[in-house]
Amino acid sequence: MFGLGKSNDVTLTMDRPYAESLLDKGVQDVIGKPLSRVDGPRKVSGTATYAAEYQLANMAYGVLVSATIGKGKVVSIDVEAAKAFPGVIDVVVDFDTFALVSQQGGETAAPAQGVKGVEYFGQIIAIVVGETFEAARDAAEQIPVVYERETGVFDFSLEHQHEKKLPDNNTPAHSSQGDLDTAMREAAFTVDVIYTTPSQNSVAMEPHASIATWDDGALTVYGAYQMPTSDAQQLAKALGLSASKVRIISRFIGGGFGSKLGIAPESVAAALAAKKLGRPVKAVMLRHQVFEATVRRSNTSQRMRLAASANGTITGIGHETTASNLAEQDYFEPAGLSTHFLYAGENRLITHDLVRVNWLLSGSMRAPGEAVGLMGLEGAIDELAEKVGIDPIELRRRNEPPRDPEKKVPFSSRHLIEALDTGAEMFGWSKRQKPGQRREGEWLLGMGVAAAARANILMETSAKVAIGKDGSVTVSSAMTDIGTGSYTILSQVAAELLGVPMDRITMKLGDTNDVPAAGSGGSWGACSSGSAIYLACESLRGKLANALGVDAAALTLKDAQAIGDNRSVPIAELVGEGMEAVGTIKPGKQTKAVNQATYGAHFAEVAVNLVTGETRVRRMLGVFAAGRILNEKTARSQCLGGMAFGIGAALTEDMIHDSRTGQLVIRDLAEYYVPVNADVPQLQVVFLSERDIHANPIHAKGIGEVGICGAGAAIANAIFNASGIRVRDFPITLDKLLPHLPAF
Amino acid sequence: MRTFTYDQADSPAAAVKSVAPPRAKFIAGGTNLIDLMKLQVETPDRLVDISRLALTDIEDMDNGGLRIDALVPNSDLAADPRVIERYEVLSRALLAGASGQLRNKATTGGNLMQRTRCYYFTNTASPCNKREPGSGCGAIGGVNRILAILGTSDKCIATHPGDMPVAMRALDATIATLKADGTRRRVSIHDFYSLPDQTPEIETVLEHDELITHVELPPPPNGARQQYRKVRDRASYAFALVSVAGVVTVENGKITTAALAFGGLAPMPWRNTAMEQGLIGQAPSDALFEKAAEHLLAEARGQGANDFKIPLARRTLIACLRDLTGE
Numbered sequence A: 001m002f003g004l005g006k007s008n009d010v011t012l013t014m015d016r017p018y019a020e021s022l023l024d025k026g027v028q029d030v031i032g033k034p035l036s037r038v039d040g041p042r043k044v045s046g047t048a049t050y051a052a053e054y055q056l057a058n059m060a061y062g063v064l065v066s067a068t069i070g071k072g073k074v075v076s077i078d079v080e081a082a083k084a085f086p087g088v089i090d091v092v093v094d095f096d097t098f099a100l101v102s103q104q105g106g107e108t109a110a111p112a113q114g115v116k117g118v119e120y121f122g123q124i125i126a127i128v129v130g131e132t133f134e135a136a137r138d139a140a141e142q143i144p145v146v147y148e149r150e151t152g153v154f155d156f157s158l159e160h161q162h163e164k165k166l167p168d169n170n171t172p173a174h175s176s177q178g179d180l181d182t183a184m185r186e187a188a189f190t191v192d193v194i195y196t197t198p199s200q201n202s203v204a205m206e207p208h209a210s211i212a213t214w215d216d217g218a219l220t221v222y223g224a225y226q227m228p229t230s231d232a233q234q235l236a237k238a239l240g241l242s243a244s245k246v247r248i249i250s251r252f253i254g255g256g257f258g259s260k261l262g263i264a265p266e267s268v269a270a271a272l273a274a275k276k277l278g279r280p281v282k283a284v285m286l287r288h289q290v291f292e293a294t295v296r297r298s299n300t301s302q303r304m305r306l307a308a309s310a311n312g313t314i315t316g317i318g319h320e321t322t323a324s325n326l327a328e329q330d331y332f333e334p335a336g337l338s339t340h341f342l343y344a345g346e347n348r349l350i351t352h353d354l355v356r357v358n359w360l361l362s363g364s365m366r367a368p369g370e371a372v373g374l375m376g377l378e379g380a381i382d383e384l385a386e387k388v389g390i391d392p393i394e395l396r397r398r399n400e401p402p403r404d405p406e407k408k409v410p411f412s413s414r415h416l417i418e419a420l421d422t423g424a425e426m427f428g429w430s431k432r433q434k435p436g437q438r439r440e441g442e443w444l445l446g447m448g449v450a451a452a453a454r455a456n457i458l459m460e461t462s463a464k465v466a467i468g469k470d471g472s473v474t475v476s477s478a479m480t481d482i483g484t485g486s487y488t489i490l491s492q493v494a495a496e497l498l499g500v501p502m503d504r505i506t507m508k509l510g511d512t513n514d515v516p517a518a519g520s521g522g523s524w525g526a527c528s529s530g531s532a533i534y535l536a537c538e539s540l541r542g543k544l545a546n547a548l549g550v551d552a553a554a555l556t557l558k559d560a561q562a563i564g565d566n567r568s569v570p571i572a573e574l575v576g577e578g579m580e581a582v583g584t585i586k587p588g589k590q591t592k593a594v595n596q597a598t599y600g601a602h603f604a605e606v607a608v609n610l611v612t613g614e615t616r617v618r619r620m621l622g623v624f625a626a627g628r629i630l631n632e633k634t635a636r637s638q639c640l641g642g643m644a645f646g647i648g649a650a651l652t653e654d655m656i657h658d659s660r661t662g663q664l665v666i667r668d669l670a671e672y673y674v675p676v677n678a679d680v681p682q683l684q685v686v687f688l689s690e691r692d693i694h695a696n697p698i699h700a701k702g703i704g705e706v707g708i709c710g711a712g713a714a715i716a717n718a719i720f721n722a723s724g725i726r727v728r729d730f731p732i733t734l735d736k737l738l739p740h741l742p743a744f
Numbered sequence B: 001m002r003t004f005t006y007d008q009a010d011s012p013a014a015a016v017k018s019v020a021p022p023r024a025k026f027i028a029g030g031t032n033l034i035d036l037m038k039l040q041v042e043t044p045d046r047l048v049d050i051s052r053l054a055l056t057d058i059e060d061m062d063n064g065g066l067r068i069d070a071l072v073p074n075s076d077l078a079a080d081p082r083v084i085e086r087y088e089v090l091s092r093a094l095l096a097g098a099s100g101q102l103r104n105k106a107t108t109g110g111n112l113m114q115r116t117r118c119y120y121f122t123n124t125a126s127p128c129n130k131r132e133p134g135s136g137c138g139a140i141g142g143v144n145r146i147l148a149i150l151g152t153s154d155k156c157i158a159t160h161p162g163d164m165p166v167a168m169r170a171l172d173a174t175i176a177t178l179k180a181d182g183t184r185r186r187v188s189i190h191d192f193y194s195l196p197d198q199t200p201e202i203e204t205v206l207e208h209d210e211l212i213t214h215v216e217l218p219p220p221p222n223g224a225r226q227q228y229r230k231v232r233d234r235a236s237y238a239f240a241l242v243s244v245a246g247v248v249t250v251e252n253g254k255i256t257t258a259a260l261a262f263g264g265l266a267p268m269p270w271r272n273t274a275m276e277q278g279l280i281g282q283a284p285s286d287a288l289f290e291k292a293a294e295h296l297l298a299e300a301r302g303q304g305a306n307d308f309k310i311p312l313a314r315r316t317l318i319a320c321l322r323d324l325t326g327e
């Protein structure tokens, strides 16, 4: 009999490098393979159930009420008038408990609550519940609300910069080393420019949605959440419950891109309404509410300063970012995150400050920090190369730091120069000409390059792996799959380590009743959950070896057989009634002992229309080194998606607020321009072979975000190469090029 | 969306009767109307569904022209071989609009009648003279990068966002209608749209109970070259910042006919016949094209964020004229 129970559970804290990974010894031969998503058939056949699709008995439909002023107070909401609408059951107004904003990802506290004061246009102030969605929507859109208006700050101006020193988030708010001003004065070449990026929306296909149902004081929410474990804690705190009373089920998520890291206002509203009515309530945000009342990536103003010697050796780097947020919200867009370590240079100044505005919350959107920070940094590097008169790849080579230039610790693994060189070769970089030289009919052609970097994160996460008495394997965890492929790659890890075919693995994700996990965000999901599964499997391998009577090192698991000592026995015969183990990975000293990041290189070729200034991307190549690639297909898809994000960031995406009212004027998918098929040309993705022994037992690094980091800068740099026009204000729409275009 | 009653009309005559109540509306493909109803920008209390009427033919006319029924989907019209051959500008304009899915649903009549994409029109929290006469214009002094530079008034600066109607204006289309009293009329597209002036809520000369039954295109000028050029913020699925529909004939080195219509510039598909007259009889040259552009834009007025449309229209027009008259 082999034990169920705690004795099999293992925890590993990454205090030391993990030199040898069992994944390199597996013989099942599934790890790394470009397998299609295991949940694909369910998705295309409509049987993958998303949050809003659960049909609960006696469910009522909630539609949120949005404030229609930018700043002020709600004086009254005419509940009776709304209740008079046919089909309306009730209007739930709870000014104190409703969430003022979404919560940031990973926090365990409640989001800011209290909605009587209106801090931004579109703030959720009530929920109308009806027997049908249509009835609730009709009333929610017409419910009479009386406001008292106040003057707010509706435009972003550096004059409004807040004095307060911000608390550090994933990068220090302020840091400096040496003396940048002196370095700038003494440099042979300098760049001192300001890059600006606009607010952006994640625009996940699936809107934020929660179905809340109560049973004997315990709440279950079917919701679209990236991090159910901490989201349940947030929701519990918001409702004054103990965390054990809140269960979140989030099996399929139609994209999150950061906007579903923390709970959004609809969750609290649905829970309160379900409680009041004594029946399940579904609340799905309308598309404009997703734009107006979830989170945005902050706009930024980035002052970039570079100082270099005559041969292009960087002596100083300054990256001073001002982002924006609501008055009491201290999250800042960490645009300088990678600037700390991407290039050498003794004198460094990296700061982050905020302008307080009455716009919706700003928070994490895919690759918070680098996604916009590299648009500034990599643009400035391109400008420096132009001034020094050397190839921008050569400039990067000359400034490749041997170790972290600030913390003076080694890099865990870093193949930036290899990525640049490989890409240059494949892309035909040597054919790049001086700015404004290549022309094809009406089109000016150019190439651009940018480095990609994204800090690598490991988060405390658990996973339970159980082998049933029939030899089938079940993995369960409160981890999520936000469309990225977690179901697939995590199955591959378990299949490889336990030597079972993929179809013997059942992956149960997205339920807080299972062991806790950090969920999906910050590109940590695959590594954190993959490592937790690894640890559980390693423990089970030990038990199986025992059962077979061999050393763990002498055990081979393949095709559901345990092989060792010249014997081959079905795994099912070794597990008795079944065995299970919980693996838990925790970040440890390796986080500080080495600098961990994923690197890559982006290449873009663009065409700028000489007549109209329209920019069309012709082709792009991304070369990435992200440790072990767990599945070439899903990894590639992540990078493709990231590069498409980069196209949007460079050329089209822009959440525009009316500076008179604070109203978000662009608030649906017809007007918020994400790249469509015709904007996304042939994209090529190449992975360099790499292992990172400092990162985690599976030797992989995050890949969900690196595809966007630097992609937009490569496009902007290509626009400069094509046209000779340097636009530092994103998105680069045609009106910004037009005044500088030559006669044609 | 407000509640409404729904009536499926089984003949044009029944449709125009059914739409009599003041807040009734026709619905065809629904691709514009339903979006606006969801936002409570349009609040009809009765929908008369005309989508199943037998108005889906495209027929040759005796004069060599083409008759297009009001319910012909945009996709079908764009793909019709006669349209491709004789009215290339129309096919291209249609294909430059919206997306494949939308074009499958969108109809000829509905496309002519689509409403502006002005951000303030579609948000009931904003003042808008078009949506709520007398409430003011949110776009003037607001976010108006996409809005009009020609034909505006101090009450409204919206654009007509369509592509198909721009091509139809260059092709001198005629719009045929049926009214509840059984009368039919034919209105030139040049007289069909109204400028905002003091009444931006009035967009066309169509009466409340008047149904567009079909559109007639006269034969295109012999030997004319046709082009539709649409300038936009992304490669597809974006409304025109500026578009030009051109039908131009050159004979013996001289321009003999010129029809040029513009989208994205004005509250209606724009045409300036005086400018066209200036081209006729002349030998094509950049100087001539510059003069035409000057003529077109003489009265253009930007609002700041849309000032760029003036040079953009100038450059686009010149490029089109070069293409239309070049070797």
Ligand SMILES: Cc1cc2nc3c(=O)[nH]c(=O)nc-3n(C[C@H](O)[C@H](O)[C@H](O)COP(=O)(O)OP(=O)(O)OC[C@H]3O[C@@H](n4cnc5c(N)ncnc54)[C@H](O)[C@@H]3O)c2cc1C
Pocket (backbone or CB within 6 Å): A669, A670, B025, B026, B027, B028, B029, B030, B031, B032, B033, B034, B035, B050, B070, B096, B097, B098, B099, B102, B105, B106, B107, B108, B109, B110, B111, B112, B113, B114, B161, B162, B163, B164, B210, B211, B212, B213, B237, B238, B239, B240
């Ligand atoms: C995301 C998006 C992008 C788009 N992009 C473009 C674009 O790039 N270019 C472009 O040109 N268009 C674009 N469109 C608009 C599209 O072309 C219109 O929505 C469509 O043509 C409307 O046709 P419909 O049949 O669906 O009209 P409906 O929505 O059914 O009706 C629209 C209006 O016309 C009236 N109406 C309909 N038929 C008749 C009739 N026979 N007689 C009298 N009145 C009638 C209706 O009462 C209603 O007021 C886009 C639309 C969307 C949603």
Ligand code: SF4
Pocket (backbone or CB within 6 Å): B116, B118, B119, B120, B121, B127, B128, B129, B130, B131, B136, B137, B138, B139, B140, B147, B155, B156, B157, B158, B200
């Ligand atoms: S421009 Fe016209 S449509 Fe837009 S807000 Fe003003 S009045 Fe309304």
